[in-house]
Amino acid sequence: MKGTGYNIAVVGATGAVGTQMLAMLEQRDFPVGKIKLLSSARSAGQTIQFNGAPVTVEEATPESFEGIDIALFSAGGGISKQLAPEAAKRGAIVIDNTSAFRMDPDVPLVVPEVNELDLQHHKGIIANPNCSTIQMVAALEPIRKELGLSKVIVSTYQAVSGAGVQAIDEMKAQSQAILNGEEPEANVLPVKGDKKHYQIAFNAVPQIDVFDTNGYTFEEMKMINETKKIMHMPELKVSATCVRLPVETGHAESVYIEVDAKGKDTADIHxxxxxxxxxxxxxxxxxxxxxxxxxxxxKTDVFVGRVRKDPDEDHGFHMWIVSDNLLKGAAWNSVQIAESLIKLKLV
Amino acid sequence: MKGTGYNIAVVGATGAVGTQMLAMLEQRDFPVGKIKLLSSARSAGQTIQFNGAPVTVEEATPESFEGIDIALFSAGGGISKQLAPEAAKRGAIVIDNTSAFRMDPDVPLVVPEVNELDLQHHKGIIANPNCSTIQMVAALEPIRKELGLSKVIVSTYQAVSGAGVQAIDEMKAQSQAILNGEEPEANVLPVKGDKKHYQIAFNAVPQIDVFDTNGYTFEEMKMINETKKIMHMPELKVSATCVRLPVETGHAESVYIEVDAKGKDTADIHxxxxxxxxxxxxxxxxxxxxxxxxxxxxKTDVFVGRVRKDPDEDHGFHMWIVSDNLLKGAAWNSVQIAESLIKLKLV
Structure with missing residues (x-):
């Protein structure tokens, strides 16, 4: 360990994930030397408690990262693209929670339970995968190791907190309006920057992130591409349908898989x-x-239930995977990566 | 047509589906002679408007069905098992919305767009399929006709109204409690008669109906078995994961299919x-x-979107199927069956 601990910067410290990153660092008793809380100019000046002491949020600039050992980014892809290379240039190891660098071949995309050793090849930036991908691969990797894996079809049931604090507020305001018999207002979901906005309260919206030209959403393409990269299986057949629900926190997934091994049953998966x-x-x-x-x-774990053998396919199994999208899906996986870096003596 | 119209009995007239059955009969200008509204003793005595005139709800007894041409049942499997044979014995044609007779080989299980002619073999009782099955087969049958169909994997997103008026009330009360920062009370969902009850507000519950010994719920087994029966395809590979959501009305389904035809694409499905x-x-x-x-x-239609070819399977397609579970999923399909009976001169 360096001196009294590692100097940590949290970029997006006031956001839904940033708040949980600080909570995870505290809860894990992470060896923090200096902590620096960074945000946009708009949120700068706020005071946040960390380990019992007040810390003033500063505006993130390239110079913010001088002397930082590990920088946890969760302030949107634009900020990461702009500032993560600046942080890395100044010697910080970036753990980035946005999609900005995930598919970059020079950037390890890591779920510690699955591919921790990929961290050894980092060049200053490490990517934290998409929330819905993380919980799925954490559950599938142990199955793959023992039974092999050839195909994955996932339908998601995703919480609004994945779209940030504004989406949570919108869901609550809409819910109250509908319970009052009033017309709900929609300005944030499904995608803040997209053309149309739809009611999420008491609804299910089959759009997360914008649409790619192939008819899949970017969220669905993230699940497809990231799963192959994390599991080192470019040949794996993966498809996804991603749906937003009126749930505050906790993504659920109905997952169908085909394994390579023959004659296995539910008890083997259990x-x-x-x-x-x-x-x-x-x-x-x-x-x-x-x-x-x-x-x-x-909770930080990935929870799996409803495991069933397919009635028709000897290789097929169904399961229901649920995890806290802000914790294992984001903040906890990022802090876990930081812990792995220390364990592997990479920081 | 008999005289001035057909004498119709609605059993369960005060329930979530019964109410919609009356609305559909009105909306379709169905040729109703006499209407008889039947219920349990508890609801008897209420007055309901039908076609502008008040009708008093009577307690359903075997004698209630004397002189009835068509009896629409939606008051639970127990009532159907007890009274549907009594109605049929008295010359009424029963259209039963419960699961009581669906898998009986002597009972046609009908979605008019799919297997209307099965009505010709009725012996007094016709079954209306499970809500989640109806909307799926209505969308899949035209694809099967042209491209063949070998496999279906469905994950559902089901509304609480499928569990009746009490479930709707519970969802609203829980939502308000949570918005007020209070602890929600759960007494109805996921299954009123089951041991444990869970919060549905701001949640997703992977249990609809009770569990079979094979780990599937009865709702999932209904989708599997009814799909094969309605489509006349005992060999079809079907699996289902059924999930209850905090949505009042409208079931959604993420459906993966494999067709027989090669080289088809999204435009063909469109x-x-x-x-x-x-x-x-x-x-x-x-x-x-x-x-x-x-x-x-x-709305009475089945809506389909998010059609995509699977990225890895030439035969594979994904789609998102949504319909009003009380209308096409129940009341409208039942009234549609009644219209088919008239059209086919079976009543």
Whole structure:
């Protein structure tokens, strides 16, 4: 360890994920030397408590990163593209929670339970995968290791906090309006910068991020491409349908997989997942035990239940994967990467 | 037509589906002679307006069905098991919206756009399929006709009104409690008669109906078995994951299919669905046009969007199917069956 700890910068410290990053650093008793909280000019000047002491939020500039060991970025892709290279140039290791560098071949895309050793090849910037991808690969990797994996079809049930604090506020305001018998107003979801906005309260919206020209959304393409990169399986067949729900926190996923091994059954998947790192098996239909956003929120693990063999495919299994999208899906995975960097003596 | 119209009984007239059955009969200007509104003893005595005149709800007994031509049942499986045979014995044709007789080989299970002619084999009782099954087969049948169909994997996003008026009230009360910062109370969902109850507001619950011993819920097994029966395809590979959402009305489904025909693309599916009966194609990603529960509620059609070819399977396609679960999923399909009976001169 360097001196009394590592100098950490959190970029986007006032956001939904940034707030959770600070909570994770505290909760893990992370060896923090100096902490620097950075944001846009708009949020600068606010005071945030960290480990019992007030810290003033500063505007993020290239110079902010002088003397920083690890910079956790979660302030949107534009800010990352602009400032992550500046931070890296000044010797900080960037752990970036946006999609800006994820598919860059020079940037490791890491879920520590899956591909921690990819960190060894970092060149100053490390990418934290998309929230919905992280929880899925954490559950699938132990299965792949033992049974092989050839195909993944996922349908997501995603929480609004993935779209930030404004989306949470909008969902609550719309819910209250509808309960009052009033017309809900929509200005944020599904995508703030897109042309049209739709009610999320008491609804299900099959659009997360904007549309690619192939009819898939960027969120769906992230799940497809990132899964292959993290698992080192360019040949893996993956498809995704991503849907936003009126849930504050906790993404759920209905996942169908085909494994390579023959003659396996639900008990094999149960055995594999009950010993898997970062995964909690929650699967007892007789007692109505299965994961839900309401019970996964606030926890760092990935919860898996509803494991069933496909009725027709010997290689096919279905499962229901739930995790806190702000924790394992973002803040916790980022802090976990920082812990791995220390463990692997890469910082 | 018999005299001035057909004598119709609606069993469960005060429920979420019964109310919509009456609305559909009115809206379609159905040739009703006498209308009889039936319910449990508890709801008897209420007055309901039908075609501008007040009708008193009576307690349903075997004798209620004397002189009735068509009896629409939607008061739970127990009532149907007890009274549908009594109605049929008295010469009424029963259209039953519960699961009581659906898999009975002597009972046609009908979605008029798919298998209307199965009505010719009825023996007094006709079953209306499960809501989530109806909208899926209505969209898949035109594709099957032209391209063949070998496999279906569906993940559902189901509204609470499928569990009745009490479930709607519970969702609203829980939503208000949570918005007020209070603890929500759960007594109805996921299944009123099951051991445990969970919050549905701002949550996603992967249980609809009780669990079968194979780890699938009865709702999932209904989708699997009913799809094969309605489409006359015992060999079709079907699997389902059914999830309840905090949505009042409108079921959505993320559906993956494999067709038999080679080399087809999204444009072929678009062409097929744009001419399909009872189906509205709503698929223009560039304009953010796709179906949602909020826009499908109150309409009788099945809406399909997000059609995409699978990135890896030449035979594979994904789509998003939404419909009003109380209308096409229940009341409208039942009234449509009644219209088909008249058209086919079976009543």
């Amino acid at each position: 055995r594999i997942l009950s010993g898997a790192p970062g995964v909690t098996l929650q699967d007892n239909p007789g007692e109505q035990e299965y994961p839900m956003p309401s019970t996964a929120a606030g | 062409r097929i669905l744009s001419g399909a009966p009872g189906v509205t194609l709503q698929d223009n990603p560039g304009e953010q046009e796709y179906p949602m529960p909020s826009t499908a509620a109150g």
